[in-house]
Amino acid sequence: MKIQWDTPRFAVLRDRELCVNCRICEQQCAFGVHKKDEKTGKMRANAALCVDCQRCVACCPIGALQIRPAENTFRPHAGWTQDARQEIYRQAATGGVLLSSMGSSQKEVPCYWDKLLLNASQVTNPPIDPLREPMETEVYLGRRPDKVRRGPDGKLDTALPPHLELKTPILFAAMSYGAISYNVHAALSRAAQALGTYYNTGEGGLHRDLYPYGANTIVQVASGRFGVHREYLMAGAAIEIKIGQGAKPGIGGHLTGAKIVGDVARTRMVPEGMDAISPAPHHDIYSIEDLRQLVASLKEATGYTKPVIVKVAAVHNIAAIASGIARSGADAIAIDGFRGGTGAAPARIRDNVGIPIELALAAVDERLRQEQIRRRISVIASGSIRNSADVVKAIALGADAVSIGTAALCALGCHLCASCHTGLCNWGIATQRPDLAARLDPDEGAQRLVNLVNAWTREIREMMGGMGINSIEALCGNRLALRGIGLTQKELDILGVKHAGE
Ligand code: SF4
Ligand code: SF4
Structure with a gap:
């Protein structure tokens, strides 16, 4: 029986x-x-x-x-x-080991976005009508110069360090070719170009077909160095060193041999059918000084033309880590929170390691301001950004921009079944099976991504206008725009916000 x-x-x-x-x-x-x-x-x-x-x-x-x-x-x-x-x-x-995918759904770990409320202007500081008045959602990511000079014609007379220019404060998060299908990468790259923002290769390299989208691509360098070569580094608009990921802090990546086929193997530069295991640490980074060397090496290898981002998971001492990264010569830090998505992770680690992005972000922004080094580095937040209100709250907590991964995949059909690691995604997203991957039309997918980000950007403008703010940069770290609801004093202190009614 x-x-x-x-x-x-x-x-x-x-x-x-x-x-x-x-x-x-x-x-x-x-x-x-x-x-x-x-x-x-x-x-x-x-x-x-x-x-x-x-x-x-x-x-x-x-x-x-x-x-x-x-x-x-x-x-x-x-x-x-x-x-x-x-x-x-x-x-x-x-x-x-119990494997799972997508972000943690641990009910006991609060989703602080839902416990934060936004302000709106009334009487004394009137709101701005985004339909009638210009609203600035453009964001620059990278080190800001200490002083800016203008010529007699009013034009900028200061050479800016390499930076990224985004038309909206939303990027597409790192998701590797191999973990997701070619058609998803094709959709993301086309959407990024149409929107004036960036998508991120993740650690699987960049397919040859997508080099033409390099101006809207962030190329990632992870501990396995899969698919990394000079042409790849030169192809992107920026380079991201991936130290960690919110869904699995402290461990590396694992793409099973079943997914290492054809172009995935060629792009990653690993033999077909061999598991692609990226080590937990970068074997050349054991200190901020080592990180500084890698940042410098990547800048030198690309002729000092690309900003370098360092991506870390939100962990207990994130503020001190961010302070070190800001001193490493990196131009931006990407912080991925506890609920961040993944194509495959041990369920125990996903559900028990790390901290929510909201607390990490607030702590990092505060520390960098206290140390007067906030202008040296931009902050990108990710890990459960579900809608435009989450974006606005993240920026008010201290992010310059956010990355969306799961939300982008939902726009393409993902229903969060948490089975990406099986390679059998029925929506053609997290799979390399040709019949399944063909279910996703990259043109239709790109249009759906463009629609999503445009819709969010419109909503962001409306929320900014309601607060009497006409430039997204004026919202960055502006915690007076937030009030907490149902939070302890300790949580309010870390978030740096007052309780509703105060
Ligand atoms: S629908 Fe596909 S991409 Fe979404 S969680 Fe399921 S397997 Fe993963
Ligand atoms: S397609 Fe299969 S796995 Fe998906 S809901 Fe239907 S029966 Fe379940």
């Missing part, structure tokens, strides 16, 4: 009255949930295989399907939740 220890988490509900047995759900589900019973001619579902990606629901032409949380529940226990027990069954069966 076979015992099913790991009981299904989802129920696949099919309306038998509506279903015409067209088999579209069977074709669309790479997890093999739906099968036609040849004897009865009816569709059947194996719910144990379902990950709740909602692809079949979205593709069923007559709306005959629903996926719901399974109703079967274990005997309730306050500490030993059903998830806790099911994880033990899985590990007892396999002996393996």
